[in-house]
Amino acid sequence: MPSRRRLTRPLLALPVVVLLAACTSGPASTPAGTSAGATSGTASKAASTATPTMTSVETTPSATTTAPAAAAPKRTKASLQKALLVLDDLPSGYSVEPPDGSSGSANISSSDPRCKPLVDIMNADHAPGSMATAQTSFSGGQDGPFVDQSLDALGTAAHVSAFHQTLRAAVAACPKVTMRLPEGRSTMAVRSVRAPDASKDAVAFRITAQGGALDGFEGTQVATAVGDVDLNMIFIGAYPEEIDEATHAAYEKAAEELKVKAASVS
Numbered sequence: 468m469p470s471r472r473r474l475t476r477p478l479l480a481l482p483v484v485v486l487l488a489a490c491t492s493g494p495a496s497t498p499a500g501t502s503a504g505a506t507s508g509t510a511s512k513a514a515s516t517a518t519p520t521m522t523s524v525e526t527t528p529s530a531t532t533t534a535p536a537a538a539a540p541k542r543t544k545a546s547l548q549k550a551l552l553v554l555d556d557l558p559s560g561y562s563v564e565p566p567d568g569s570s571g572s573a574n575i576s577s578s579d580p581r582c583k584p585l586v587d588i589m590n591a592d593h594a595p596g597s598m599a600t601a602q603t604s605f606s607g608g609q610d611g612p613f614v615d616q617s618l619d620a621l622g623t624a625a626h627v628s629a630f631h632q633t634l635r636a637a638v639a640a641c642p643k644v645t646m647r648l649p650e651g652r653s654t655m656a657v658r659s660v661r662a663p664d665a666s667k668d669a670v671a672f673r674i675t676a677q678g679g680a681l682d683g684f685e686g687t688q689v690a691t692a693v694g695d696v697d698l699n700m701i702f703i704g705a706y707p708e709e710i711d712e713a714t715h716a717a718y719e720k721a722a723e724e725l726k727v728k729a730a731s732v733s
Contacts, residue, residue, distance in 0.1 A: 540726070542620030542696065547601035550696075550724035552616055552717050557605060564604035564613070574647045582641035585657065588634060589644070594619040594697045595633075596626055611704030616717055619697045627692040631670050634690060635659070638672040651680025663711045665698075665718035666691045689714050694727035 554561060575589040593600050602617035621627050643656050653676040662671035669691040676684040687710060689700040698721055702710050722729045 540695075542599045542725070544599050544601050546725070547599055547618040547620060547696070550618060550693075550721040551601055551603045552605070552713075552720060553603075554605075556716055556720060557614075557713070561605045561607050561614075564606045564615075566604075575644050576647065577641065577644045579641065579643075582637075582644055584633065584637035585641040586644060588637060594621060594630055594699070596621050596630070597697075598622055607704075612706075612709055613701075613703040614705070614713055615701040617699045618693075618721060619699070621695060621697055623695050624692060627695060627697050628668055630697060631668050631690055631692065635670050638670070643677070644674070646674075646676075646681060648680065653677065653679030653681035653684070655681075660687065662689055662691070663714040665714050666693070668692050669714075691718060693718060693721045693725060696721065696725060696727070 554563065575586050577583070577586050588595070597619040599620040600617060602615070604616070605614045607613070621630065638657060638659050641657050643654055646653050646655050655674040656677055657672060657674055660671045660673050662669035669689060671687060671689045673685065673687045676682050685703070687702045687705070689702075689710070691698050691700075691714065698717060700710075700714050700717060702713070705713075719729065721727070
């Protein structure tokens with residue numbers, strides 16, 4: 468278990484001190500409070516999605532055999548680390564947020580059985596099926612914005628798509644969760660929001676504290692596919708244009724470094 472305190476480990480990995488700073492620096496919900504469209508998904512379809520398997524093809528003597536699909540490249544933590552954003556990729560004024568060395572983690576819970584899929588995702592260490600992972604965090608100052616990025620290699624693009632389908636359905640099914648920290652707890656409203664159009668299957672949702680220890684906290688999370696790699700971004704105190712620009716910058720750099728053909732979005 469990582470020693471770094473996390474809010475939602477696969478999607479949001481900001482230290483608790485950052486979260487509390489965001490909660491006490493004023494109404495953080497104002498910058499990201501843009502119009503949102505709810506997304507939908509089908510969890511059962513996502514659960515049945517699997518890596519495509521090659522099968523033999525019956526042919527006549529004159530037919531040619533089907534060429535095997537190209538194997539997915541092997542991803543390592545080092546290769547994913549190179550694909551992360553660095554300070555030179557961001558506007559001036561940002562700094563790297565060091566990992567929080569204190570013990571303890573945020574815990575997400577809900578008594579609503581419809582929220583179990585989302586609770587499981589938010590309490591997991593990585594995206595499900597992750598074979599390698601890398602992450603980094605940035606701060607635009609004491610009052611933010613705060614940006615967290617992670618990359619998870621899931622083996623195939625189909626696995627990334629299945630995860631996003633599951634996430635989309637989980638968010639749509641869950642109206643609120645409870646977040647517990649050593650400092651206290653808050654009820655967090657959950658809703659789907661418009662995702663930056665970095666790729667066709669991007670998913671985004673927002674969690675907003677409704678009173679309690681984290682009153683004033685609002686975080687926007689974005690998940691998008693870079694081939695066989697899942698790109699996750701979290702923003703606190705960021706304006707909509709900052710969310711769009713950082714997500715696009717992260718996607719373009721990851722696609723270039725990982726040698727993935729950028730998906731066109733119509």
